[in-house]
Amino acid sequence: MYDLIIIGAGPAGLAAALDADYLRLRTLVLEARKAGGALSQMYPWKKVDSFLGLPGMKGQQVSDRIVEHVRSAGIEIKEGEEVREIHAGNPFRVVTKDATYESAAVILATGVRGVPRKLGVPGEDLPGVIHFLPDPGKFKGRKVLVVGGGDSAADSALGLDAAGANVWLAHRRDDMRAQDESKEELRKSKVKILWNTEVESVFGHGKAEGARVFSNKTGEKTELRCDTVLICIGSESTKDHLERLGIRMERALVKVDEDGMTSVPGIFAAGDIVSRIKRIPQALATGERAAYSAYKYIKKPYWK
Numbered sequence: 001m002y003d004l005i006i007i008g009a010g011p012a013g014l015a016a017a018l019d020a021d022y023l024r025l026r027t028l029v030l031e032a033r034k035a036g037g038a039l040s041q042m043y044p045w046k047k048v049d050s051f052l053g054l055p056g057m058k059g060q061q062v063s064d065r066i067v068e069h070v071r072s073a074g075i076e077i078k079e080g081e082e083v084r085e086i087h088a089g090n091p092f093r094v095v096t097k098d099a100t101y102e103s104a105a106v107i108l109a110t111g112v113r114g115v116p117r118k119l120g121v122p123g124e125d126l127p128g129v130i131h132f133l134p135d136p137g138k139f140k141g142r143k144v145l146v147v148g149g150g151d152s153a154a155d156s157a158l159g160l161d162a163a164g165a166n167v168w169l170a171h172r173r174d175d176m177r178a179q180d181e182s183k184e185e186l187r188k189s190k191v192k193i194l195w196n197t198e199v200e201s202v203f204g205h206g207k208a209e210g211a212r213v214f215s216n217k218t219g220e221k222t223e224l225r226c227d228t229v230l231i232c233i234g235s236e237s238t239k240d241h242l243e244r245l246g247i248r249m250e251r252a253l254v255k256v257d258e259d260g261m262t263s264v265p266g267i268f269a270a271g272d273i274v275s276r277i278k279r280i281p282q283a284l285a286t287g288e289r290a291a292y293s294a295y296k297y298i299k300k301p302y303w304k
């Protein structure tokens with residue numbers, strides 16, 4: 001039984017965790033992927049332009065610093081623990097694939113990108129199958145299969161092409177949802193687009209060495225040998241789940257009061273899911289506010 005469970009270990013969740021620890025709350029952080037949030041998952045190679053006191057650092061470096069800071073305080077972060085359900089009550093029950101945890105309060109800090117959607121095909125969990133593009137430059141001369149038809153698939157394929165990778169783009173339809181400008185650039189690029197094509201499986205010994213794809217028009221099967229499979233088919237939105245819980249949303253944001261509490265008493269929210277301004281300083285500030293408010297909610301100090 002914890003005082004507080006924080007869902008998501010990005011800047012908001014980590015700031016909340018540090019503050020909760022300072023306030024002596026017994027805290028658990030549950031993270032679906034790896035701690036660090038968008039910094040390490042989306043732009044590890046990019047310079048972070050807004051972190052006061054840490055000029056010129058890249059996303060991964062900032063992520064390492066903030067994760068290390070929280071871990072060194074002795075705060076428990078469980079990675080690979082995607083939260084699937086929250087049952088409101090006293091205590092709250094927070095359910096992941098393998099376990100159920102209990103706490104007196106919960107902070108949602110899941111960001112807006114959700115958890116990458118999976119194809120649901122054999123071999124998808126092999127090393128070499130990725131859902132975000134780290135430094136495109138690392139793929140120079142490599143063979144990469146990008147799967148998807150939206151902006152992130154198009155941008156990733158273009159970024160890889162510009163970096164000198166050999167790129168296939170497999171899309172299950174005969175047109176893409178991506179911006180017209182990207183589609184135009186794709187036409188001019190060396191990216192080989194496989195229309196009406198779906199992935200049947202990823203194969204390899206210990207790591208991805210290729211994918212078996214098939215045409216959903218003709219049924220024809222092809223084996224593509226590649227080093228990396230980049231799956232860009234969107235994210236599992238947490239919105240439906242939040243609404244099912246009775247958490248009120250307003251224009252795609254979780255609605256919170258001035259203490260950062262949602263419409264469900266005891267559930268707080270922080271970071272990109274509550275902020276119009278989606279920046280790290282905002283995430284840190286709302287994370288701290290949520291932790292402080294959770295402390296008041298749990299401990300009910302006389303001065304509250």
Ligand SMILES: Cc1cc2nc3c(=O)[nH]c(=O)nc-3n(C[C@H](O)[C@H](O)[C@H](O)COP(=O)(O)OP(=O)(O)OC[C@H]3O[C@@H](n4cnc5c(N)ncnc54)[C@H](O)[C@@H]3O)c2cc1C
Pocket residue numbers: 007008009010011012013030031032033034035036037038039042043046047048049050051081082083084109110111112113114115238270271272273278279280281283
């Ligand atoms: C390409 C790009 C560049 C950016 N550059 C800058 C910049 O230079 N400066 C700046 O200030 N901001 C920048 N931002 C914005 C900044 O990264 C975000 O505002 C910030 O990361 C928000 O923090 P967060 O903790 O709310 O969410 P996130 O960082 O998105 O973290 C949320 C975490 O929750 C986890 N999670 C999601 N669902 C679940 C679940 N069900 N169970 C468990 N865990 C879950 C995710 O895996 C993730 O780790 C950039 C964003 C992008 C996409």
